[in-house]
Amino acid sequence: MKQTVSVKNIGLRGVTVADTKISFIDGEKGILIYRGYRIEELAERSTFMETAFLLLNGYLPSTKELDNFENQMRKNRELPDYIYDCLRRLPMDADPMDMLQGAVPLLAMVDPDLHEDSRDANFRMAQRLIAWLPAVTAAWHRIRNGRDPLPPDTTLSHAANFLWQLTGTKPDAEMARYLDCCLVLHADHTFNASTFACREVCSTRAHMYAAVAAGIGALSGSLHGGANARVMAMLLDLESEKDLAGWVKDHIDRGERIMGFGHAVYKTMDPRAAYLKDMATKLGKSKGMEKWDRLSKDLERIATTEFVARGKTEIKPNVDFFSAPVYFMMGIPRDLFTPIFAISRIAGWSSHVIEEKFAEAQDKPMLYRPQAEYVGNYCGLMGCVYDPLTARQEQELS
């Protein structure tokens, strides 16, 4: 017997599954808050290291606390040697997000705290992952280009050291500051798909590395973190397009998505996009690459006008729309845009894993286990078919 009920996958939209003290989004007003602080303030005045401490601990560190945190992070930058051997055995054309997801369980195997499920042990695992993900990404990029990985430079900031290990050039202060700011902006975003994947996995009492590997997998999707690389592919395709408005109309008419536009929560412009839009203008000028800044703003204006004309006034640029030209103008390879998203979001993921595991008693059970409406068939081999209708009647009668 075929069930007639059909439940569209609502994507858990508007469903609250737990409390969190880590971040908050006001989708109507375009506001993002990390542990009580507006993202604009942190982007302007904080650093990624300080923001990571804030997300993990729930308060801004004293100078001494931040020094201790940063010193430990610098010590953690060294990768275990066997990781380089493993990276060298990978197919050189592997997708960097697949490489990154594959590296996480390999790193877990050498974490001395892996099976100690205390808050302090998880904090130390978070510090290793925040230091190791950029190191693995940079090492992989050099190995796939036939070069040796570079040792970390403990005199450089977290962002500057990543650019050094990636490119072999010590970045100037402006570039390092721009990347650090991007890492602050991408660090957390409440229960987005990859963060919820991490929380779901660790709700089974799996360790942090298992959760983060799931988060990286979720982030790689084109509707989530994978969008930034696709925004840049779109801009490169449109470099010589003479009729942008016509292209936008045809693209939407064909049911295609304008990458970097729209959001499951924001009904106005993503505050991170507003910040990155300004950064793209400054970078365009300092790099003499204004054309990418102009093209992205032309596309923003034309696409926004088209969405309004179609009554979709809530579809605005999201974080990926302007991070793409920013990373491109920084000289970062396009297929590393999403790994950079992960290098930042690891601060949020690890904070959510710690909250999921150790937050004071919540009225939610530990394990996430949603329901599903069965709309399949009922069959029987010997004619004894389960009939939900009579089964319910028998249940009511009993």
Ligand code: SDX
């Ligand atoms: C991130 O959740 C987070 O917080 C994520 C993130 C984070 O920091 O973790 O903010 C990072 O993932 C940002 C989003 C990056 N993805 C993209 O830029 C891909 C393009 N955007 C879309 O695919 C879309 O906007 C989503 C997936 C992001 C959100 O879409 P929703 O809320 O699930 O809405 P929907 O897909 O059901 O679309 C509703 C309507 C549809 O039209 P109809 O079928 O009703 O006619 O809006 C249309 C969609 O076609 N629409 C778009 C569009 N986004 C929505 N049409 C064209 N281009 C788009 N970008």
